[in-house]
Amino acid sequence: MISESPLVSVVVPVYNTEHYIRKCIDSIVNQSYKNLDIIIVNDGSPDKAGEIAEEYSEIDKRVKVIHKKNGGASSARNYGLEIAKGKYTCFIDSDDWLNSDAINNLVTKAIKEKSDIVMPDRFNKVFLNGKTREELLFPHYEEIQSIEDFVIDIIIAKGRAWRVSSVLYKTDIIKNNNVKFPVGYTAEDVVFNLEFLSNASKFSVLKESTLNVNKRVNSVTASYRSDLPEIALFIDEKVEDFISLNVVNRDRANIAKDSLLRRNVILFITLEMSNKNNKTYAERSNRIHSVLNMTRVNEAFNRKEYIQPYWNSKLKIYYAGLMDCLIRNNFKATSILISRICNSFV
Known part of the structure; x- marks a missing residue:
């Protein structure tokens, strides 16, 4: 003591x-x-x-x-x-x-x-x-x-x-x-x-x-949330506030910020396609496309550099990496389908 x-x-x-x-x-x-x-x-x-x-x-x-x-x-x-x-x-x-x-x-x-x-x-x-x-x-x-x-x-x-x-x-x-x-x-x-x-x-x-x-x-x-895009963008704003106030070298910070937003958008897609969401496939797909077409989201996915998260599941890391690659290369519909398939096994 x-x-x-x-x-x-x-x-x-x-x-x-x-x-x-x-x-x-x-x-x-x-x-x-x-x-x-x-x-x-x-x-x-x-x-x-x-x-x-x-x-x-x-x-x-x-x-x-x-x-x-x-x-x-x-x-x-x-x-x-x-x-x-x-x-x-x-x-x-x-x-x-x-x-x-x-x-x-x-x-x-x-x-x-x-x-x-x-x-x-x-x-x-x-x-x-x-x-x-x-x-x-x-x-x-x-x-x-x-x-x-x-x-x-x-x-x-x-x-x-x-x-x-x-x-x-x-x-x-x-x-x-x-x-x-x-x-x-x-x-x-x-x-x-x-x-x-x-x-x-x-x-x-x-x-x-x-x-x-x-x-x-x-x-x-553990529950489904319909407001994940708003939460992801809110976090993105707070991250930008920290960077603006505290960071001199923005290059590394911007890569980190964009990587975080991309992962949060992938989380949104995953939960949107989960069995806990009662909307139709078309409704889910349309909503996901509307988020992926947002200016700030497009800006993040257009960056080539990407930092992998530290997660305790390698399977989740591989999944996030695959989804990121598909979205960044404009295979958005494929990423949605992949997410739906993966959710069917959960």
């Missing part, structure tokens, strides 16, 4: 997780690091999750519960940030849980290296059958020295380090620069990280797992 123990605020947005929330809160209140300011935001949950959270506030004075109308995870996290008093802030989703030494290890790293942000480089993915797999978030970062390089090479080029859960942030950077989660977007984590890192001076990476993530079939990230 470190000799210095600054207060750490832990913000937990809660919605429809009554079957998971006890394990989540237990993992926080039982941390080996004790100086915690635990803020649980009940985002209008229709189940008993808010009531369960209140039970903990009655027996542990560190726990505060806020009840609000449903506004999404971003809104809930922003509410928590408003009352966060810790020197550092950490976010946890209410269906996940922390390892017992997670916060102690994060704070130790932050103090030792005088960091504004500490990111774990891995997490444990927990499946419905109970099996667990450790998954790397980003490898080969040892040679990266600056925040600019980390953002360009890892967050944008490789599409990694987007998650805010179990990342340790210096609270005054958030509050002094009015860094908030954008409401209404599923990619709120990466936007928050981009804005925070635009105002940070020092980052550190923790080479161990801190977080256990439940892979639920009914979670937000």
Whole structure:
């Protein structure tokens, strides 16, 4: 245990997780690091999750519960940030849980290296059958020295380090620069990280797992979304904001930015052609063509250079590479058909 123990605020947005929330809160209140300011935001949950959270506030004075109308995870996290008093802030989703030494290890790293942000480089993915797999978030970062390089090479080029859960942030950077989660977007984590890192001076990476993530079939990230093109373009705008403010050499940054947008468009095509979408094939195809014909999307795919993502599935990497090649060479209808065929096997 470190000799210095600054207060750490832990913000937990809660919605429809009554079957998971006890394990989540237990993992926080039982941390080996004790100086915690635990803020649980009940985002209008229709189940008993808010009531369960209140039970903990009655027996542990560190726990505060806020009840609000449903506004999404971003809104809930922003509410928590408003009352966060810790020197550092950490976010946890209410269906996940922390390892017992997670916060102690994060704070130790932050103090030792005088960091504004500490990111774990891995997490444990927990499946419905109970099996667990450790998954790397980003490898080969040892040679990266600056925040600019980390953002360009890892967050944008490789599409990694987007998650805010179990990342340790210096609270005054958030509050002094009015860094908030954008409401209404599923990619709120990466936007928050981009804005925070635009105002940070020092980052550190923790080479161990801190977080256990439940892979639920009914979670937000596992569901079909009809607004993925808008989200992809929104992320593209935020990436451009970071590059404009922080990057001197735009060549490498522009390649990374275009590669990210292309991958996000391929993700949109894949989900648009999934069995979870009830529209007809013609409707799906027309919508995909309309997105592929957008000026900004065309600009990205016209670039010859392409950076492969860091994904833990080689099959997904090959699929994305094939789709990118087809679209870039104007075989758009073929790419749609390939996506439909691949979806039929999932």
